[in-house]
Amino acid sequence: MADEGVIFVGGGGEGYGLPQTLLLKYGNRHGLIAGATGTGKTVTLQVLAEGFSAAGVPVFLSDVKGDLSGLGASGSAAHKLHAPFMERAAKIGLDLQYRAFPVTFWDMFGEQGHPVRATVAEMGPLLLSRLLELTEPQEGVLNVAFRLADEEGLPLLDMKDLQALLVFIGENAEAISTRYGLVATASIGAIQRRLLVLENEGGAKLFGEPALDLADLMLVDGAGMGRINILAADRLMQSPRLYATFLLWLLSELFETLPEVGDPDKPKLVFFFDEAHLLFADAPKALVAKVEQVARLIRSKGVGVYFITQNPADVPENILGQLGNRVQHALRAFTAKDQKDLRMAAETYRPNPRFATEEAIREVGTGEAVTSFLENKGIPGMVERTLVRPPFSQLGPIDPALRAQLVVQSPVKGKYDTPVDRESAYEKLRARAEQAAREADAEQGRASAPQGGGSGPWGGSEDDGLTRARRYDGGRSGGGGAETERPSRSGTARSSTGRSDSIGTAFAKSFARQLGTKTGQAVVRGILGSLFRSR
Template sequence: MLTENGVFVGGGGDLYATPQELLLKYGNRHGLIAGATGTGKTVTLQVLAEGFSTAGVPVFLADVKGDLAGLAMPGNAAGKLHEAFSKRAATIGFDLAYRAFPVTFWDMFAEQGHPVRATVSEMGPLLLSRLMNLSEAQEGVMNIAFRLADEEALPLLDLKDLQAMLVFIGQNAAEIGLRYGNVAPATIGAIQRQLLVLENQGGAKLFGEPALDLADIMTTAADGRGRINILAADKLMASPRLYATFLLWLLSELFEELPEVGDPDKPRLVFFFDEAHLLFDDAPKALVSKVEQVARLIRSKGVGVYFVTQNPTDVPDVVLGQLGNRVQHALRAFTARDQKDLRRAAENYRANPRFDTETAIKEVGTGEAVTSFLQAKGAPGMVERTLVRPPASRLGPITPVERAEILRASSLGQKYDAPIDRDSAHERLAARAARAANDAAAGAAPEEASREFANARRYGGAAGAKTAKPAKPASRSSRSDSIAETFGKSFARQLGTKSGQALVRGVLGGLFKSR
């Protein structure tokens, strides 16, 4: 499974190459696993995850179909599958020994793993705009919301905080427009509708606290093996934009938070991005540039990123050029476009005089691949035909009982399972509105007393004057009032009317609360 210098991937036989390995020294130079459906990409991902874990490298991956959960259990040493695995192991000279690996399960919906969360502030306006497919004007308003939240000390932690912030902007659009540009009510409404869609897709469960601590996905087990973090993504894939945005956020956090380590002997973390085409489908140029920047620079943080997709053309050339370690399973060439993609895939490999790369990519069977791994000094290795080794862990899903036992044994449940709703933008804006309402009510009482004093003098003479003293008029709003105070007083002026009461119920009771 693991040689002295690298991860054993597969080997040969009469038609195949000498044993192929991914050198740990170049594990942070990123990689690609590609191939048509049913050609063995998931098993290859599982094999690489096992190898990195054995080398003491933590792994993060998304389990799109539920198959990768089998990493937590040893393979079955019986049956036809075992016979096939034993035969292949003998062919490539691999000592097959079944065993389980240290696994931590995560799930955005908190059903198949520990909850995984991020705050709205951590996600940022660019990724949120991509997540909600906002227009340029709507993205501009999102940037205003984040800027004002910083200036007014209003933490944006969950969706109701962002919803409250947008209401705040709408209430003060005139003043905000003088500083940041026009903010149209229709734009605010469009963003609120997209937030509602995101909430209905499960996005409300992603945003909040406790947010994921990167240190918790970069741990090793007691025996020194790297912990394999598995994100349950079978349900999440129903919202592909949410899936892709979350994984990109996690990559960005790793890039921004981890210190530089240069070229380590082995990666600090390996990140597998399954269904990678979802990241680039209809992606704006700014987003593709961000991915390219992360892929180019995150290796110096000791992080290796491996994209898993059906066709190499799913990955933009600026990103594809950063992927040095490649496993290409079979591609089908039924149409003219398929044939063109096949030729492009073959051109990305260093040619081998023993066979034609394009023909090999068409001919390799399930569990076979053409591979190219970085060699000494980071040079691309010659393309080779390779029989991928069988996994040591279970091939396929685990039972709900087995998953529940693993979750109970995890110490992270105490940290993440219970959500925290601390004081943030929603609560602070509501509190300011309540204070402004109280101030307005207190200001109305003296004015009423003053009117009574005047009536007493008019109708009751001196006796009335003794019992009623005029009060100081309520002070006018200062020009130095903050935007938040102006927002609160605007609320207060509307409290005495039925429309104002309806507005308060609708805004503070409806928009701010989770649906």
């Protein structure tokens, strides 16, 4: 699998070329696995993951169809494809010895693996705007929210923190607009509605603590094999924008966190981005440009990124040009556009005088490919027709009982199972509201409180406290976070003047005094907007 710094990918037989290997020292020069549905991309991904793991390189990949869980189990002679596998192994000169690989299962929903989370602050305004499909003015308001949270020491950890902050901004829009530019209440409402949609889709499970520790993705087992991190993505793919944004965030965090390593003998981590077309579909040019920048620079951090998609045309040209290691399975050319894409794909390879690349891409069968890997000095290898080697691990998904057993045996077992809800923006804003209520009480005295009402948990009458609680609950109790009039216990509407005005005035004054102060921390945001360092 890994012999003297190479990964054996496949070989030849009659009509095929020399054995094809991927040099580990160029494993961080990124790669592409492309081809039509059913041509063998998933098996190729499995083969490469096995090779990197055997070489001691940790791997992260997403399991879109559930097939890749088989990496955690050994292949078997009882499998229906054993005979064809043995025949191919003999043809390409491979000693086929079945074995399992060390795996760690992750699942955003916590059902098929360890929960995986990020904080809202780590996600950053750029990626969050992409996730919520915000317009440019709405994205501007979200940037104001993040800037305000950074400057005022309001940690944004989970969904309710962001929802509460948006309510706070709406209540103090005039003061905030004076400093940061116009903050339209309509934009705030639109963002809140998009957050509600995301919450209904289960996206709220992504945000919170304990957040993912990147070191847990870069583990090796006792035998020195790199652990293969498998993200369950079959359910996640029902929200493709959430899927793509999460993987982009993870890529960004790796870029911002890992140190420069220059040209290592082998990558520190290899990242497989399956269904890569989702990353670029309808993405704004600014985001694509930043992804291109990350792809260009992250290799110096020792991270190799491999895109898996049906057609190379799904990947922007500037990024495609950085993918040095390529496995191209068959492409179908039924339409004029298909034929054009096929020609363009063929033109990106260093030609081989023995065959026409375009014809080879059209003709290779399932499990076959045309390949090109970087050679010494980083020169693209001549394109070759290749029989991809059979996997050593199980082809297809493992049974749920074995999966549960592997989760229990994981080195991160118990670390992420229980959510943590520490003090953050939601609690701090609620405390400010309570303090404002106390200041109003001190100014007016208890005698000015409405008759018949007790003391509410927010320092006002019970009705007033409930109303403010609904505001800072981010709309989770209904109403989308907007203030609503509630009837008093006597059945009449609560007055919009009087004591409630004094609380609001005190709150606004308190905020005005704090606005512009710094918490002493210098907040730095990276290329894709994630927070990666503070002092």
